[in-house]
Amino acid sequence: MFDFFTRDGYDKRLIERPDVDAPYLFEAADAHDRTSLVVNYPVTHPASRLDNGAVVPGYLAREDASFYPEHLREEYENEHGEYRIYPDYGTDDDAVAEYVDVARCRRDMARFLDERYDWDLMAVQFQVTDSVFHDLDDRDEIRRVLENIDEFVGDIIDLGDDDATVLIASDHGMGDYDWTFYANSWLAENGYCETTTGDTQYFRQAKDGLKGTDKDSTEGSVLETAIETAASTASAAGLSPQRIHHGLSRVGLADVVERLLPEDALVAAQNQVVDYPNSTAFQLYFNSLGIHLNVEDRDPAGTIPQEEYEEVRAGLIEKLEHVRDPNGELVFDAVRPRENVYEGEHLEDAPDIALFPRDYRYDVSGSILDMFRRYPHKNHKPEGILLSNRPLNVDGQAEIYDIAPTVAAALGIPVDANTDGEVLLDKKEIVERENWDERCDEYANEQSGEDSSSVEDRLSDLGYME
Incomplete structure (x- = not known):
């Protein structure tokens, strides 16, 4: 998965559990007769059918996703009311209360499951510690949300006995970003990417969709409607949104327009999409920091002959390495071919080129607008946090890969022989290893086949979808 x-x-x-071609830690624990309680982890739908324990799906699942065992949702909601996976992003009401209420569901679910299971592993994920930084600007409001979640984490830790091992980890950090770099616009400007007028399906902002209901398509602000009409008229006259934006930039008005227009109005103005079959290169996944090449005999309508692939890719990498923002600063610390970043049997699924923004202060967007937009905001940083009540043996810096083997060792089960991570706990005995793929293949599920459009709306509201 990229x-x-x-x-x-x-x-x-959107991806689901069966798309992840590897066992999950809690599935390996289940195979060794450990009881796991898993609450709100991403891409855990459809829920794995554990012999021991329970799974409450999280991010990317539909709001009405089934739990495992199936009776858990009904029993929980009979006691605690509605269980919610997603907050109402961008709510006009009390945003702090909205986020805290959703986070409280995680704490209450942990307590609910603790009463019903003699568990070995309790794993609870708080997604809103990420989304508050995408949705809120007020530092005091963000702090109030985080303080409440800190309290909920303490309540969950109290469910363990005195000798329980506790690990608190984040999968990334948060920090300041300055710019958005529109990769497909740059590729189009440099002759790699063709564009066409199309459906702006990745710009849906309907908040009602967060709860699995569709917003009336006739709704929307007068300004948004006016912008959409203007964009269509300009497009018919041969003026694309990026050309309009570029013209405003030349006369010093682009920043003014962006400051005065709400985000949804800017979104409505975008009516250009990538013409994939006729392009040489494009950013296909807007969150992968990667560029795909369109290769003959590999892609459905490939335009690059196989024998020219390496030359075309090397030339594009060199150009991307020298891209500078309007202030003259380099956009990327590194631009690398995929085989220098990834390895394994799914290398062919990776983007052909991997992008590493300078100091992670640049979003890389696939929208077709001008090549740059000045956009100070908060977004993901590579370094997160790791806390434990146990001494950790960290040589240099811990990695996200270290979490699964460390928890496996704490549970007393063999560590996956294929892991890139290390056991961080100070364990004197030799850690046993086994191939989790062979041990856990019975946990594979079929695709759910459920409509994911409401989930895409949630991602759109957080800026993950373009």
Whole structure:
């Protein structure tokens, strides 16, 4: 997996558990007769059918996703009311209360499951510690949300006995970003990417969709409607949104327009999409920091002959390495071929080129607008946090890969022989290893086949979808 999406040719769909071609830690624990309680972890739908324990799906699942065992949702909601996976992003009401209420569901679910299971592993994920930084600007409001979640984490830790091992980890950090770099616009400007007028399907902002209901398509602000009409008229006259934006930039008005227009109005103005079959290169996954090449005999309508692939890719990498923002600063610390970043049997699924933004201060967007937009905001940083009540043996810096083997060792089960991570706990005995793929293949599920459009709306509201 390289994004929230997987691809079939040029088409994309949101990923589900069966798309992840590896066992999950809690599945390995279940195979060793440990009881796991898993609450709100991403891409855990359809829920694995554990012999021991329970799974409450999280991010990318539909709001009405089934739990496992199936009776858990009904029993929980009879006691605690509605269980919610997603907050109402961008709510006009009390945003702090909205986020805290959703986070409280995690704490209450942990307590609910603790009463019903003699568990070995309790794993609870708080997604809103990420989304508050995408949705809120007020530092005091963000702090109030985080303080409440800190309290909920303490309540969950109290469910363990005195000798329980506790690990608190984040999968990334948060920090300041300055710019958005529109990769497909740059590729179009440099002759790699063709565009066409199309459906702006990745710009849906309907908040009602967060709860699995569709907003009336006739609704929307007068300004948004006016912008959409203007964009269509300009497009018919041969003026694309990026050309309009570029013209405003030349006369010093682009920043003024962006400051005065709400985000949804800017979104409505975008009516250009990538013409994938006729392009040489494009950013297909908007969250992968990667560029795909369109290769003959590999992609459905490939334009690059196989024998020219390496030359075309090397030339594009060199150009991307020298891209500078309007202030003259380099955009990327590194631009690398995929085989220098990834390895393994799914290397062919990776983007052909991997992008590493300078100091992670640049979003890389696939929208067709001008090449740059000045956009100070908060977004993901590579370094997160790791806390424990146990001494950790960290040589240099811990990695996200270290979490699964460390928890496996704490549970007293063999560590996956294929892991890139290390056991961080100070364990004197030799850690046993086994192939989790062979041990856990019975946990594979079939695709759910459920409509994921409401989930895409949630991603759109957080800026993950373009």
